[in-house]
Amino acid sequence: MISWKHSFDKINEEFEIVKKKKQALDSLLSNGRISQSTYDLFNKEIENAIAEIERQQTALLERMNSKVEELKQQIKTLEILLANFEIQHVMGEINEEEYQREVDLLSAGLENARQELAAIQEAVNQLSSAVETEAETVQPEAEQPSEEAAVQPEIEVSEEETSVIESEEISEETVQEVPQEPSVEVAEVESIQNQQEQEQPQEVPSETPSQSVEEQQEQQMEEVEAEEEKNEE
Structure with a gap:
């Protein structure tokens, strides 16, 4: 009983010391009394000590x-x-x-064994709980990203948004510079109208033909009157 009990107490004592160091280090960082680089240096040592304690546990x-x-x-x-x-x-x-002597010895041994079993089972439960607690609390704190790493993704997102806006502006300018071509339907309609205008015959003004016919009739009348005058003579 002494062997495992001594190891159990020693490991618990070491873990309590490391846990207090971790709490003190976190407090110094939050109060601004140490830099991030100094914190990382000591925190690395604490993590190594915790890993060794976990191995021993x-x-x-x-x-x-x-x-x-x-x-x-x-x-x-x-x-x-x-x-x-x-x-x-x-x-x-x-x-x-003989019966009394043997029964006393067996009863004493049985009582000691039962007490040791109860004690070691309680220690096993405490040790198992300690291992689970370390996995849930200590490791997540060590895996937290620094402030610079947390800010960096926001900068990258803003740069991507800026590039997208610039590309949209360039595309709008390009669309404005390209002249709009007439659609196929408008071009076809205009072509058909031009063709119809070319095929239509040019109309002769109605006044010119009508005037030439009257002149011819007057001329014929004058010729007839002239012939009648000649015949009368």
């Missing part, structure tokens, strides 16, 4: 679990021996003095 936990199984088997054996002496005593196979 895991090894001790395995030893203690083996001890639990050993104690359970020992208790079972003592209970069988004690029951055997009780049977022999009832049957009169052993005298009272």
Whole structure:
């Protein structure tokens, strides 16, 4: 019992010291009393110490679990021996003095084994809880990104937004500079209208033909009158 108990107490003491160092270091950083680089340096040492404690805890936990199984088997054996002496005593196979001596020894051994089993089971539960707590609290704090790393993604996003806006402005200017071409339907309609205008015959003004016919008629009348005058003579 002394071996595992000593190791258990020593590991718990070391872990408490490291945990207090971690709390003090976090407090100094939050109060601005140390720089981020100094914090990272000491925090790295604390992380290494915690990793070593976790390794020792895991090894001790395995030893203690083996001890639990050993104690359970020992208790079972003592209970069988004690029951055997009780049977022999009832049957009169052993005298009272021998029976009392053996029963006292077995009972004392059984009580010690049961007490040690209860103590080691409680220690195993504490050790298991400590390992789980370290995994949930210490590691997430060590994995937190620095302020510079947290700000960097915002800068990258703003640069991407700026590039997108610039590309949209350039595309709008390009669209404005390109002359708009008439659609195919408008071009076809204009072509058909031009073709129809070319195929239509040019109309002769109605006044010119009508005037030439009247002149011809007057001329013919004058010629007829002239011939009649000649005939009268």
